[in-house]
Amino acid sequence: MADVELIMPKMGESITEATILKWLKSEGDTIELDEPVLEIATDKVDSEVPSPVAGVLGKQLFSEDEVVEVGKAIATIITEGGADLSPSPAIEIKSEAPVTPVEQVSETVSAAQVVASPAVLEAPVAGRFYSPLVLNIAKSEGIGMEELERVPGTGKEGRVTKKDILNYVKNRASSPAPVAAPSPSSNGVPKTPAETPVKAAPSPKYDSGEVEIIEMDRMRKLIAEHMVMSKQTSPHVTSYVEADVTAMVNWRNKIKGEFKKREGQNITFTPIFVECVTKAIKDFPMVNVSVDGNNILRHKRINIGMAAALPSGNLIVPVIQDADQKNLLGLTKQVNDLAGRARENKLAPTEIQGGTFTLTNVGGFGNVMGAPIINQPQVAILATGTIKKKPVVLETPEGDVIAIRHMMFLSLSYDHRVVDGALGGTFLRRVADYMEQFDLETII
Numbered sequence: 001m002a003d004v005e006l007i008m009p010k011m012g013e014s015i016t017e018a019t020i021l022k023w024l025k026s027e028g029d030t031i032e033l034d035e036p037v038l039e040i041a042t043d044k045v046d047s048e049v050p051s052p053v054a055g056v057l058g059k060q061l062f063s064e065d066e067v068v069e070v071g072k073a074i075a076t077i078i079t080e081g082g083a084d085l086s087p088s089p090a091i092e093i094k095s096e097a098p099v100t101p102v103e104q105v106s107e108t109v110s111a112a113q114v115v116a117s118p119a120v121l122e123a124p125v126a127g128r129f130y131s132p133l134v135l136n137i138a139k140s141e142g143i144g145m146e147e148l149e150r151v152p153g154t155g156k157e158g159r160v161t162k163k164d165i166l167n168y169v170k171n172r173a174s175s176p177a178p179v180a181a182p183s184p185s186s187n188g189v190p191k192t193p194a195e196t197p198v199k200a201a202p203s204p205k206y207d208s209g210e211v212e213i214i215e216m217d218r219m220r221k222l223i224a225e226h227m228v229m230s231k232q233t234s235p236h237v238t239s240y241v242e243a244d245v246t247a248m249v250n251w252r253n254k255i256k257g258e259f260k261k262r263e264g265q266n267i268t269f270t271p272i273f274v275e276c277v278t279k280a281i282k283d284f285p286m287v288n289v290s291v292d293g294n295n296i297l298r299h300k301r302i303n304i305g306m307a308a309a310l311p312s313g314n315l316i317v318p319v320i321q322d323a324d325q326k327n328l329l330g331l332t333k334q335v336n337d338l339a340g341r342a343r344e345n346k347l348a349p350t351e352i353q354g355g356t357f358t359l360t361n362v363g364g365f366g367n368v369m370g371a372p373i374i375n376q377p378q379v380a381i382l383a384t385g386t387i388k389k390k391p392v393v394l395e396t397p398e399g400d401v402i403a404i405r406h407m408m409f410l411s412l413s414y415d416h417r418v419v420d421g422a423l424g425g426t427f428l429r430r431v432a433d434y435m436e437q438f439d440l441e442t443i444i
Contacts, residue, residue, distance in 0.1 A: 243432035271331035305355030
């Protein structure tokens, strides 16, 4: 009998710690090799940690909701003789995707917060890392980034732990609120009350019989922060076109039965949309970019994110890496695989990172069109509406005729800092052209 340490895995280059969401096994439970032991969360994705050996869970070294550093032991597993007793190395999952720090979001949201009593604060610790759990507690308590940087930290390298922030909140509540000094204006004269920014009104109090209060879950909070940050970062412009996708609909209706029988899965319109988008990006590569200060980063890889709704109502965006290098069959299988595992919360962290352009199908909910919010740090996102039969005027050699056609609206939201109306509108029209020119003789 021997103990093997279960190590907190590395979830990406920028991730240094994770929060324990839920223990799937209790102390004394039998564990099979590669069987999930607990669920963990970073600011990007939730994941399960599998056991590196078969045995019995000996001791849980941390409780749920605690933040643990990468590479640190989180539990011990008692094994039978003959097993490999060396500590399991931390699993490293690398990603080249630029990660938008949650700290930036919190700093933006909290820029106008008032600093608490100096008696309980230390000197500012600029650039200090904060876990998602600490940031969420700070935000819910109205603690701005400037104030958070002064909170004493007992963790490694002075980091603020969950215990630190909760103790600070407790002491802060019992301390008198400080009176903020008048801020000087640009000419050095203190601002008058009229010049001072007005604080947001407190949330109204409701009778418990009038409303049901539902606290946002962790993922919904992150989505909310990401969406607010995107609108604050990018000046959004949305263009619209209507496409005649009759050929595409007729082709799918013709082959879907045989395809289901042969491949054991359905073929949807999403892989066709992805194929058309990748062709258009090759024609207009300046849509496949991101912004870094005053620099435009043009991505050589075309990685298409596909927004997927989860059963919980939240949203996740798995990414099809190198979508331009896959044929329609390969795209179909990957779209089905990613969508299925997204609904089961079984995506790996690398599968939601590295996107350079995003596609969202609002037509799946019966919506005609939408004006989606850009998925930072990308600069464009395409929404596809529902496909509807309409009477349309067609030009023929014999003259104009009215025919029943399958029509769909496409909408493109883009970052006006780097994508002008001409580029955004021309790119969107090109996507529609590829959809309208779909070959009825395509073999899959």
